[in-house]
Amino acid sequence: MSWLSPGEAVINAYSMKERDVLTVTGTPREIASTINSYKNYGNSFAYGHIPTPVTPSIASKTNEVYEVLADKIIKGWNNKKIFVTETDITDAQKAKLENERIAEF
Numbered sequence: 001m002s003w004l005s006p007g008e009a010v011i012n013a014y015s016m017k018e019r020d021v022l023t024v025t026g027t028p029r030e031i032a033s034t035i036n037s038y039k040n041y042g043n044s045f046a047y048g049h050i051p052t053p054v055t056p057s058i059a060s061k062t063n064e065v066y067e068v069l070a071d072k073i074i075k076g077w078n079n080k081k082i083f084v085t086e087t088d089i090t091d092a093q094k095a096k097l098e099n100e101r102i103a104e105f
Contacts (some may be wrong), residue, residue, distance in 0.1 A: 009029075009032055009033075009036070009045060011035055011036045011042070012036055012041050012042035014039075014041035014042070015036055015037075015038045015039070015041045015042060016034050018039070020038075022034075022035075024040070027095060029045075030087060031044075033045045051087075
């Protein structure tokens, strides 16, 4: 539990973890409120609404969304075909031998 002085606010952790780039205008209170309520993670408090904590069900749903997104990203990365030529391998082998030769000194 935190004690806040009048006029202070806490921005919820879920909004703070977002990596989206936002352009927001308004008073400091309106901007903080917009960030707090971003993607419905928290409540708007710009016009007197008292912030309430994020419920575990919302947090659980958020984690599920991140897991699905991460799974799609990983599948996208792993679904690539990579072509390597004999020249690429030969060049890599030459570089390795040169590095080993230098390391012997």
